[in-house]
Amino acid sequence: MTSAASPILPRLELTDICKRYPAVIANDGVRLQVAPGEIHAVLGENGAGKSTLMKIIFGAVKPDSGTVRWNGQEVKVATPQDARKLGIAMVFQHFSLFDTLTVAENIALGLDQNVNMLELAEQIARTGENYGLELEPHRHVHTLSVGERQRVEIVRALLTKPQLLILDEPTSVLTPQAVQKLFVTLRKIASEGCSILYISHKLDEIRELCHSATVMRAGKVTGHCDPAQETAASLSRMMIGEDLPPSAHTEPVTLGESRLRIHQLSLPKAHAFATALDDIQLELFGGEIVGIAGVSGNGQQELLAALSGEDRRASPQMIELKGKPVGNRGPESRRKLGQSLVPEERLGRGAVPEMSLTSNMLLSHQHAPFVTKGMINFRHTIQAATDIIARFRVKAGGPAALARSLSGGNLQKFIVGREITRQPEVFIVAQPTWGVDVGAAAQIHDEIRKLKQAGCAVLVISEELDELFELCDRMHVIAKGRLSPSIATASATREKIGLWMSGLWEEWTTAETVSLGKTGGSGSRKKINVKNERGEHA
Amino acid sequence: MLKLELRAASSRSMAYLSPVLALLLTIFFGALLFMALGKNPLTGLQVFLIEPIRSKAAIAELLLKTTPLVLCALGLSVCYRANVWNIGAEGQLIAGGLAAGSTILFFDTGTPGLSGGMVLLLASCAGVVGGALWASITALLRDRFNANEILVSLMLTYIAQLLLMYAVNGPLKDPNGMNFPQSKVFSSDYLLPHLFSGSRLHIGFIVMLVASGLMAVFVYRSFAGYRLTVGGLAPLAARYAGFSSRRALWTSLLISGGFAGMAGAFEVAGPIGQVLPSISPGYGFAAIIVAFIGRLNPIGTIFGGLVLSLFYLGGEMAQSRLGLPSAITGLFQGMLLFLLLACDTLINYRLRWQK
Numbered sequence: 001m002t003s004a005a006s007p008i009l010p011r012l013e014l015t016d017i018c019k020r021y022p023a024v025i026a027n028d029g030v031r032l033q034v035a036p037g038e039i040h041a042v043l044g045e046n047g048a049g050k051s052t053l054m055k056i057i058f059g060a061v062k063p064d065s066g067t068v069r070w071n072g073q074e075v076k077v078a079t080p081q082d083a084r085k086l087g088i089a090m091v092f093q094h095f096s097l098f099d100t101l102t103v104a105e106n107i108a109l110g111l112d113q114n115v116n117m118l119e120l121a122e123q124i125a126r127t128g129e130n131y132g133l134e135l136e137p138h139r140h141v142h143t144l145s146v147g148e149r150q151r152v153e154i155v156r157a158l159l160t161k162p163q164l165l166i167l168d169e170p171t172s173v174l175t176p177q178a179v180q181k182l183f184v185t186l187r188k189i190a191s192e193g194c195s196i197l198y199i200s201h202k203l204d205e206i207r208e209l210c211h212s213a214t215v216m217r218a219g220k221v222t223g224h225c226d227p228a229q230e231t232a233a234s235l236s237r238m239m240i241g242e243d244l245p246p247s248a249h250t251e252p253v254t255l256g257e258s259r260l261r262i263h264q265l266s267l268p269k270a271h272a273f274a275t276a277l278d279d280i281q282l283e284l285f286g287g288e289i290v291g292i293a294g295v296s297g298n299g300q301q302e303l304l305a306a307l308s309g310e311d312r313r314a315s316p317q318m319i320e321l322k323g324k325p326v327g328n329r330g331p332e333s334r335r336k337l338g339q340s341l342v343p344e345e346r347l348g349r350g351a352v353p354e355m356s357l358t359s360n361m362l363l364s365h366q367h368a369p370f371v372t373k374g375m376i377n378f379r380h381t382i383q384a385a386t387d388i389i390a391r392f393r394v395k396a397g398g399p400a401a402l403a404r405s406l407s408g409g410n411l412q413k414f415i416v417g418r419e420i421t422r423q424p425e426v427f428i429v430a431q432p433t434w435g436v437d438v439g440a441a442a443q444i445h446d447e448i449r450k451l452k453q454a455g456c457a458v459l460v461i462s463e464e465l466d467e468l469f470e471l472c473d474r475m476h477v478i479a480k481g482r483l484s485p486s487i488a489t490a491s492a493t494r495e496k497i498g499l500w501m502s503g504l505w506e507e508w509t510t511a512e513t514v515s516l517g518k519t520g521g522s523g524s525r526k527k528i529n530v531k532n533e534r535g536e537h538a
Numbered sequence: 539m540l541k542l543e544l545r546a547a548s549s550r551s552m553a554y555l556s557p558v559l560a561l562l563l564t565i566f567f568g569a570l571l572f573m574a575l576g577k578n579p580l581t582g583l584q585v586f587l588i589e590p591i592r593s594k595a596a597i598a599e600l601l602l603k604t605t606p607l608v609l610c611a612l613g614l615s616v617c618y619r620a621n622v623w624n625i626g627a628e629g630q631l632i633a634g635g636l637a638a639g640s641t642i643l644f645f646d647t648g649t650p651g652l653s654g655g656m657v658l659l660l661a662s663c664a665g666v667v668g669g670a671l672w673a674s675i676t677a678l679l680r681d682r683f684n685a686n687e688i689l690v691s692l693m694l695t696y697i698a699q700l701l702l703m704y705a706v707n708g709p710l711k712d713p714n715g716m717n718f719p720q721s722k723v724f725s726s727d728y729l730l731p732h733l734f735s736g737s738r739l740h741i742g743f744i745v746m747l748v749a750s751g752l753m754a755v756f757v758y759r760s761f762a763g764y765r766l767t768v769g770g771l772a773p774l775a776a777r778y779a780g781f782s783s784r785r786a787l788w789t790s791l792l793i794s795g796g797f798a799g800m801a802g803a804f805e806v807a808g809p810i811g812q813v814l815p816s817i818s819p820g821y822g823f824a825a826i827i828v829a830f831i832g833r834l835n836p837i838g839t840i841f842g843g844l845v846l847s848l849f850y851l852g853g854e855m856a857q858s859r860l861g862l863p864s865a866i867t868g869l870f871q872g873m874l875l876f877l878l879l880a881c882d883t884l885i886n887y888r889l890r891w892q893k
Contacts, residue, residue: 022546310777331780341778349774355767362764363779371761378759405547 009072011036011195012057012164017066019052026052027063028219034164039186039196041206041227044216044239045437047407050199053216054166057197058090059083071163089157090166095149097141099273103152104137110156127155131185142273146173146297150182158189165189166197171205172463173296176498183209201239201438202466203232215239240438256286259426259457260307260339261320265327267306267313275299277306280483282459282476284426289448289458290486291472293465293497299481300461301344304430307459308341309334321426332366340364340424342416344431344461346408350415353404357396357414358385360403364418384421392417393443409440416444420451427451430461445471465494479503542887552885557831560878561845567873577860585859586870590851598737600847602809605746606631606801606818608843610825612753613794615834619757620790621770626676626691627798628822629698630669634799635806636702637668639813642728642806643710643721654727661728662803669799670792672698677791681784687791695822706815721813730808742804749797753836766790798822819850820868827875846871 012034019027026049034040044050055061057068059077067074070086077083083090097106104121111120121137128135133151141149150170157165167186171179186209190196200206206213206227213227215238223238230238265280277299284290294300305311306319306327314327321337331341343349351360361381362370369380385399392413396406403411416432432448433441448471452458461478462468468475468489475492477484477500484505487496499505565583572582590596610627617624638661645657652660675694679685703719712722730740757763769776769786776783805817824846831845832838853867 024546308778309780330782331778333780335780343778345774348772349778352768352772352775354771359764362761363768363775366761366779374761375759376761376764402547 008035010034010069011038011071012197013069013072014053014057015067015069017053017056017068018064019049019056019061020064025219027056027066030066030216030219030221032214032221034195034197036163036195037190037193038212039190039198039210041198041200041210041213042216043200043203043206043213043235045201045439046409046435047218047437048216048239049219050216051168054090054168054197054199057083057164058088058166084160087161087163088166089160089162089164091150091153091157091168091170093168093170093172095153097149097152099142100140102138102140103135103144106141106152107137107156107159111159123159124155127158131158131188132181133158133185146295147175147178150174154185162194164195164197166199168199169201170198171200171202175295175501176465176494177502179205203227203235206235207232217241236438253287253452253455255288256455256457258283259286259322260284260459262307263318263320265303265306265314265318267302267311270302270311270313275302275481277302278481282483282486284457284459286425286455286457287452288473289452289460289471291468291475291489292459292461292478292483293468293475293501294463294478295501296463298478298501300430300463300478302481303478303483304341304343304428304461307428308343335364335366335422338425340419340422340427342412342419342427342429342432344434346411346415347404351403351411354402356400356402357389357406358382358399360414361385361388361418364422388414388417388421391421392447409436412436413440413444416447420447424451424456426457426459428459428461431463432460433462433464433467441467465497469494477501477505539892541890541892542883543890545886545888548886549884549888553833553882556881556885557833557842557878559884560831560874560881563877563881564870564874567877568870571869575862577862582856582860585855586852586866587848589855589859590848595737596851598734598739600844600851601743602737602739603821603847603850604840604843605740605743605808606805606821607825607828607846608746608750608839609742609801609804610798610822611828611832611839611842612749612836613797614825614829615832615836615839616753616757616763616766617790617794618829619770619834620766620786621773622787622790622794623688624673624676624691624791624794625688625826626673626693626695626822627794627825628818628820629691629695630672630795630798631802631805631818631822632695632698632702633672633795633802634665634669635802635817636698636705636813637799638662638665638803639721639806639817640664640705640710642724643813646722646725646728648725657728658730658807661807662800665799665801665803665806666796667799669797669802670795672799673791673795674788677788681787687787702813702817703815706813710813712812719815723812724807728807729811730804738809740804740808742808745800745804747840749800750836750840757836762789798825824850824871827871827878830875830878845874849874 010033014030014032017027017030030053042050052061056063057077059080059082062078068077075086104117104124107124108115108117108120124135124137127133133155135148135151135155141152150173170182174182186196198210207230210227213225214221215223217239227235262280262282265277267277269276275298280303306314309329309331312328312330316325316327318327320326321334321339324337326334326337347353358381361384362376365384369377382399388394389396389399394414394417395410406414419427432444436444448458460468460471472489474486474488475497476486477497479501480503484500568586569579569583572579590600610631614624614627641661641664642657645651672694676687676691679690680687706719706721710721712720715722730742733739733741733743765781766786766789768779769781769783773783801821802817806813810817828839828842828846831842849867849870853864856862856866857864
């Protein structure tokens with residue numbers, strides 16, 4: 001009705017939104033306008049205030065001042081229920097689904113009123129068909145892939161017939177092919193008049209998908225633009241306020257000896273929702289960076305636990321560190337052999353939130369001079385923490401600052417720094433720049449390259465393909481607990497890696513085996529050749 | 539309207555102010571309680587809080603009761619830091635007391651044998667071992683069968699109490715005791731030496747002070763203490779670091795049981811001087827409050843111990859002077875714990891006045 005009367009009336013209009021927290025100003029005079037049917041990007045680094053703004057729109061956070069207009073009317077959105085009543089739906093970055101319930105049951109829980117399950121299942125199927133979000137309503141959520149879980153969230157949002165759909169970093173868990181599919185869906189939703197707020201830090205995606213963009217930095221809006229008219233470089237300049245430091249391109253390094261060898265590593269599931277590892281093969285040499293790509297939940301965590309020593313179920317020979325079988329050895333004995341590891345979760349695993357940076361040093365510095373005769377040497381430990389803060393430009397209130405008082409990027413710099421200063425011979429890092437701002441990410445990448453220059457063997461497990469393409473010499477892909485053979489980054493394409501992420505590498509690899517001229521019976525060779533041709537057609 | 543607002547960072551000063559605030563509020567509500575019972579609140583408070591520390595002898599008595607409270611709380615602090623919820627210090631204290639009492643009775647035969655000091659040393663060690671053994675049952679059940687340590691340690695307290703009953707009704711019963719369920723009174727050689735003549739305050743008080751200092755070093759300076767704290771605060775970080783959670787479970791429970799057992803030994807060989815059907819008026823439970831009032835800090839537990847000891851003495855005074863029921867001590871203890879938990883909210887939140 002409103003949109004028919006005055007088509008230019010914005011669906012959502014925010015003026016002078018301010019939100020202060022005791023230590024920071026999260027939103028400072030923010031203005032934002034979203035037209036009906038518009039896909040509007042909100043981009044900014046971590047900590048720029050994007051999430052606070054979205055929470056204000058969704059009623060989860062109350063602004064200190066400012067007005068929210070919805071279809072021209074001033075409204076107070078006090079709770080998420082209010083937001084849903086207005087027609088605002090949100091898909092969070094971390095899904096809120098119950099693993100043990102079915103798709104339909106999960107969706108029913110998200111709807112306010114009681115629903116007839118049969119009707120709902122039909123609605124789900126219909127919505128899915130309309131928007132290319134195919135779902136089987138009666139499947140249990142724990143059997144779904146991450147992409148499918150996201151579909152459940154989107155369908156749940158769509159069933160409330162929203163006029164505004166907020167998506168928070170929706171592509172962080174998707175393969176490139178799935179991203180394209182999602183974009184088709186989003187364009188269709190928008191074409192029917194629903195506005196979309198798209199929060200992301202992936203500039204290429206925003207340029208491809210969004211009609212307009214609002215850029216935020218340190219709580220303030222620093223610009224509005226049409227992303228299609230901008231370059232990735234100009235967008236990132238608006239985002240971080242300066243040009244990105246040029247990444248130091250490194251000289252090729254001659255490969256050293258084999259440092260880490262994973263041989264036929266298979267591990268059954270540790271619990272019902274884990275991924276079993278299946279015959280993992282990998283060899284890592286000094287002076288190279290090897291990446292492991294893959295959509296999250298495909299065995300990365302399990303592989304990491306086996307490599308760190310947190311999971312000691314592997315038989316000794318399955319993992320060899322510098323020639324020594326360590327499959328059943330704990331983290332500290334692997335550290336003693338020269339391995340450093342940066343885990344995926346910074347708070348809670350890589351660092352104890354309630355402890356000072358100094359105390360957090362000791363998680364991986366359990367040797368002299370930090371610990372002698374069972375006693376902690378605080379003088380050395382404080383000194384080492386201070387050095388890391390200085391060398392890695394960690395923004396922190398000093399070595400006594402609690403880990404949780406640091407921003408994600410700064411804590412990551414500290415943890416990476418802590419592990420690098422151990423002068424490792426094998427360096428394993430998971431999601432090195434996950435949720436880290438652009439500047440810190442560039443710095444962390446540089447440090448990883450320096451390690452390689454110094455002859456260290458580096459293994460990077462990441463869900464960000466861009467990051468892997470930028471850093472790695474070779475790449476593996478992990479899918480459903482199996483690891484693909486490695487492929488040189490120079491000969492890999494995003495499409496190929498994307499296909500491999502779905503587990504489809506068998507055809508490619510048999511082709512390569514043949515081209516290497518491996519001996520084999522002529523009969524089997526023929527078969528492989530046939531397969532090869534099929535593979536090329538596919 | 540008052541509103542709670544999340545602080546940007548948890549307040550360190552509030553972490554130390556909170557017990558003080560809780561104590562003041564307890565006194566305030568205590569006054570209301572006396573009023574409700576028809577007593578003059580000022581007299582009530584005076585009898586409850588001031589009378590017990592009016593004289594040197596009274597203060598010695600206060601320190602005497604502080605000893606078992608602090609010893610138990612020292613061990614409990616280590617457990618709670620490691621996220622091991624040992625509720626059964628009372629049972630471990632009884633087991634320790636029983637072990638120590640049995641040891642003394644074994645040597646105290648009237649015939650010349652080992653020197654008194656030697657026997658007391660042996661008895662103390664037996665107390666530590668007895669308490670640790672009792673706690674190890676909890677550790678074993680948790681470790682092997684993943685049994686909940688809160689329930690197991692609590693229920694073992696009642697078993698320990700029944701074991702004590704059996705002992706004083708059976709093997710330890712004084713043959714000349716007119717069938718009373720109690721052991722014979724230890725000879726004076728086998729009692730802990732007093733610090734001053736005329737007071738019951740014994741050498742265990744000094745041991746307690748030294749132990750607090752040692753535990754402070756253990757918790758804050760030793761790598762073993764660090765491992766336990768990390769395991770309690772962030773189990774995943776402990777796994778990442780390579781600290782064994784099983785080791786943390788056993789270490790903390792054995793330390794805790796050992797200290798509670800020592801407290802039991804000191805009670806039996808100190809003020810009680812024999813094995814009775816009851817050797818503790820709930821010191822092991824009160825020590826839980828002591829540990830939290832002391833902020834799980836070994837030095838802090840001394841202050842917590844003084845407060846709870848005062849409540850015990852105040853309760854006795856209130857019974858004799860005001861004719862109030864003995865439950866008054868428990869009421870004050872409970873109030874203090876609840877108010878402390880409430881005040882601890884202010885460590886992470888602040889109160890803001892909002893229209």
